[in-house]
Amino acid sequence: MSPAASYSEGSHSEGQPNLDSEGQPHLGQQAFSERSISLEPGLDEQDMVLNFGPQHPACHGTLRLVLTMDGEKARKIEPEIGFLHTGFEKLGESRTWNQYIVVTDRMNYLSAMSNNIGFACAVEELLGIEIPPRAQAIRVLMAEMSRISDHILGIGLQGMDLGAFTAMLWAFIEREKAYDVFELTSGGRLTTSYTRVGGLAFDLPEEVPHRCRKFLDRLEDLLEEIEGMLSHNRIFIDRTKGVGVFTKEQAIAYGWSGPVARASGLDRDLRRDRPYLGYETYDFEVTTQSEGDVYARYKQRLAETREAGKICRQVLDRMPSGPINAIGKVTLPDRDEVYTKMESLIQHFMLEMPGHGVKIPLGEVYHATESPNGELGWYLVSDGSAVPYRVRVRPPSFYHFQSMPEMSQGLLLGDVVANMSSMNVIAGELDR
């Protein structure tokens, strides 16, 4: 018999019906014990089931951990997902390829640009077209800017969940400046919807390079400040060093990717290993850490932010000129042509009318990009019509979150929080 069951039976045998002062049964109590039965048969009497989330300050997004607490110690951890399940993959079957880009914004809402770019690249791979160099360069710039904005927030949140609220807000302020660049470029701050299949929605405005450089200059100071606050602080070090250690083997076994995997010593970066958008032409280092603990993830994010800044500067230095859309009838024609030329008007109409649009040839593709959180993969199946047959996302957060039990088993509650924030799990991406 399970201890939890015996607990509730015990309370009955003592002749104390589970009623409150008004004679109503303690539904909550009952629900908790039922819950514990279904989740954990071996729950000890002194254990407490703690519902960590979905509404919890440390659950960024609606995540949930069911913690079986033995005092402060999390004896068992069960991640539960689905609280932000929006059906984004299913939506893909009813939105045209271009319309789906607005959905990708909302998956990893901290780095919408990266999602836009990843999806567009996957569709272009399926189409078998190549976008012009300028579009590639702009995409690289935007992807790296979004990596920076994601990482600095991730670092800040790591501090915040350990109590250092101030560093997070410093990072927030700088992130807003990155968002300013996105807003200038795409018109949206958080939901950018900037790419299109075969190109971009708009060209880069003139002032963006200047603003990017200003942002990157300031970024160095910010990282210095955050490091000054945290890196050598013994409280922070104690909280992070040796906490949530994940070895390289474990990282591989759990399908980890991105900065957290590199913090565990997994030397893998799709930008270098499977270059897309001309990443092979940029000079950057793929840093790794060996410890695999929360501190290593923090250091890794810092290092990657600096590398991303380096790539941004390189893009800005050699921004090519030229068109931003692929040649052919995949992208909308120039606006002036639409107003004056019949062929362009027809092309515009054919691309916009339902049932027409960009027809992607029959086939399927898996294309992955290195998003700030890791390998963001798109598995797309086309039935040759204007809407995808299937859109499947490989969200890095999903793979990171599922390792929470193994990573945090037996740790204190504070460490669970530290682990959670070091993963930077985004619920929108996780649940899709």
Added chain:
Amino acid sequence: MTEFVLTPGMIGFAATILKALFVIGMALQIVPGCIYFERKIAAYVQHRIGPNRVNFTIGTLRYLMPESMRDVIPEGLARVKLIPGSLQPLADAIKLAFKEEVIPEKADKLLYNLGPMLTFIPVGTALCFLPFGATLIVPDANLFGIEIQRTVIEMSVSNVVPGMLMLLAVSSLGVYGIACGGWGSGSKYPLMAAVRAAAQMVSYEVPLGIAFLIALASVGSLDGQEIVRNQAETWHGFGWLVFRQPLAALIFLVAMFAENNRLPFDLPEAEPELVGGYHTEYTGLKFAIFFLGEYCAMILMCGLFTTLFLGGWSLGPIEPVEVFGSTIEPLITAEGGILNVLLSVAVFTVKMLSVLLLQLWIRWTLPRFRYDQLMDLGWKVLTPLALANLAITAILISKFPNFTFFA
């Protein structure tokens, strides 16, 4: 015709009531200010503005003027804010007062309601024992036919002799409020917070108490006034214990943060871990009282630190009597004179607020300890250090009873 005689008992009684009102009034004044400054400091540290909407403007003064004069203040000037956001704590208080009181279904009603009170009452009581000014001496006098007898009024609400011990004893009771609130909420996060708070406060009570002892031992008195006077008279006024016993001061400071649940040690209300901590389930006025108790405890601890280590109300080497010279009537300027006392109260307040500021400042800088690390620090570092310090102090005192380093 018998003269009406004000005996020392009568004067003392009246003075006690006045002092009590003063202390409670000050505390309740400082708390909103403290909240305001906490928010302002946090904001400025974080490159923000902080509260700046609820305040008086110069235009508000119009309502104090007769109607015909209201146009004197030009429109542009009328919009100038007087201390932007200064009324924010008031607004918060009003908001809290009007909020619905929600009692969780599974709460233990008695403990739940008792929690906030038990947090505030000990702190309020402990404030009574805090010496906040120099001793006031009312001389023999005959004013308007009323005979006043000479009375010595100590500037602390209650003047029991082992005052500091009482203070320590009473203030430690604050943990019951948190424990009751956490347990009585019938919710898991507050429960955990209560357990944490109990353990943490009991643990840090030890180094705190030992540091306290060191201070007392160094001074050789349990009387708060005596402690202050000792510090003021040693080393030409620089004999503050923070210089004489720096380690003890540091230990006291650290333990003080832990006692107050301030940031590096704010485990009972660690937001990312325990949502709101022990007051998760509280709303409205009960939450406000918790809040008030917490800030009053901060004031108390800062006051205590000031008294013990920062020379209390004394102004260091400067003697108030010298400053004002002897030309003014001794009633006012002499030791025990009223101006002197007022000045000492001001000095005490300033020192206490400085410590308070340090608390706020630290809060927005440091990350939080983990539970076991907190315990380690308390038991394995602070307690041994404090004990060692106490032992050395004890030895030195017993060997060299007149060693000026301590006395």
Added chain:
Amino acid sequence: MAGSHDHVEEALPPGKSFADRVYLPAVMRGLKLTVQKFFGTVTDKHATVQYPEVGIYDASEAERAIGHPNPRYRGEHILVKDEQGREKCVACLLCMAACPALCIHIEPEPTPPEWGDRERRPKVFEIDMLRCIYCGYCEEACPCDAIRLTPKFYTPTTSRTERVYDKERLLENNPAAQIPQRPAK
């Protein structure tokens, strides 16, 4: 410069040196940083924009990166008018088709005969602003340059029905604002 920015190289890994282990140096360093920030905020401009009094686009460059209305900002829609004050929209329904949120509802009707230059116009043109995700696809799809997204974003109402904008409201939505130049493709 950032390229030559040399960040601190530690002789010992963090946490190992004595300074790291006794808490206080790092605490002091942190306190120094925060107090610097504090006085930095006192003397310099802060990051906050005092929003209703200061429009986010009114703030100067020092306070905020974008110092002017960003023509690309995707706020509320307007229907563009032609020289004669009539709507440019010819109710081709492409925006309705392009909308991923299905928030546009249009019913076409023939124009009055005296218009002459075009044959149809929208009888009903409604945008459900609550449903809209402000992605700008309608603007992109419009072949007549008749619908635009403006930088206007301050749009509270007191009821949901008010958030369904009809043709008249969309035409008059932002009469004072200059219709932004369409960004180059």
Added chain:
Amino acid sequence: MSETTTERLEVPFTIDGASYTALKGETVLEAALRNGYFIPHYCWHPSLSIAGNCRMCLVHTKPGPPKPQIACNTVVSEGMEVDASSEKTLTAREGILEFLLANHPLDCPICDQAGECDLQQYSFDHGRTTSKFSEIKTQRPRHDLGPRIRFNGNRCILCTRCVRFCDEVTGTGELTVVNRSDSAWIDVFPGVPLDNPLSGCTADLCPVGALLDSDWIHTTRVWLLRGTKSVCSGCATGCNVNVEAFDDSVKRMTPRENQPVNKWWMCDEGRDSHREATTDSRLNVARLDGQPVKHQDALEAALDLFSATPAAKIAYLTTGHATCEELHLLETITDGPGGVNYRPDGGAFETLDGFKLSADKNPNRAGVVAVLGDVDAGERVRKGIESGQIELVVVCDSQPGGANWDEGLVEALKGDVKAIVISLEDTWLAQTKQVAFPGLHAIEKDGTFVNQNGRLQRVRAAVSAPGDTRGELDVLQELGRSAGHFPRVLSAGGVFRRLAAASPDAFGGLTYRGLGAVGLPLAGAADQTPADKCQTYYNAGPVSRETRAQDEQTRVAVHRESPLGYGTVRGNV
């Protein structure tokens, strides 16, 4: 279309290296299309003579001249190598499209053809990305050719399909090309408007937006329409149609190809027949003693009435618009005599290619004969009422405008005989008799009609009925169920199964699934064309309409959740 054995000989040839066979005498375009190889074309149509004036179907042939040939007028020879996709051919095609679009106005936003326009489709598939043409485009007139056809000269590519249709199919010859060169346009002869009964087909035939049906112009867009394969209820011909609806209202009806029934055509009257369902005189609500009541109340009253009357004393009256299923139910639940009312004959028309528009305006007259056998126009019912034999009459009147009963019968019905009326229109019967239920129009109901040649065809609901209308099938089965005829209420298909079992002579072996899109002949019917011979390789509308229809299915499925199909969900917000 002659079927002599000499022309059935097969000729092997290749297109782009792939081997196909053509019939002897077949043109390259015909053979390619029949084999499923698509060559773009505008002016060619299988039922029309070859004009060869759009030049869209240019291909290179070997043997053949070095310049490209039009596929629609090149007869396949044995071993011919057709090159339809080489660089040269594509360039030629691109050039033709450039010419066609040179004077085309930028009308897509206001053109109702957009979305099913072959010009758009070909230009996107084969044309250039941008135009070199910077001159001023010519202006050609825009006017109404007839009561329902609007002509927009600027959009016309002068393929002359419409002209040839009027010449060769209807034989009325209203249309002609006036002027020459780039100022040529299509026009009618003075005083002769395009008003033949099939004039709507010219708009269907037009591959671009030059000829449009003014009936539905500027009301919606083609990509919003959802088509339902149904049958026109206008006359006994039973034309196969696509009922295209948006927002739960029918916007237009377009013909579907069914060679033995309607070929590619349908008449204008039929196109308008869906308007019968939206008249003001429709009965939208059930009535009890003339007062509007809820359906359930009326049904309870009807059941009381029905069960209180012995079956032998119940007669029925119906019309030639009732489906076979309704007729079967009426016959089953009543034992008394029955009567049928038919609409009077209207205009008949026969095209030169053999499409017969029937004078009989009752879509299911043959069905009445097949299901009910020999019924009169209500004479026996009248006698029964007058003699007191009949106490209750079930009237099932789905005839638009209401059935015109004989005067004698009307007099008899006006007496105190009780009646349960199911009526499309709010007739005097519905207003005065005990119980009345609203009926369904053919565009709202499921069932079958038998056309004049004995072909059984499916009618499908394209839109929902107004108000609380449950329809004839539901009400009749509820009545029958109370009398123990059926265990439960069945769908139209279930009723049809019972009908097929009850009348195996006519309906034996027929099922809904077997009927498919084009229907099946009843046993002993005049038209015995099997289903696979009913459709050729060529559909009725513009080429792109079919393409769009296929893609649209995916697209429409998407928006099922929205009651309006597309657009916003309005209502209580």
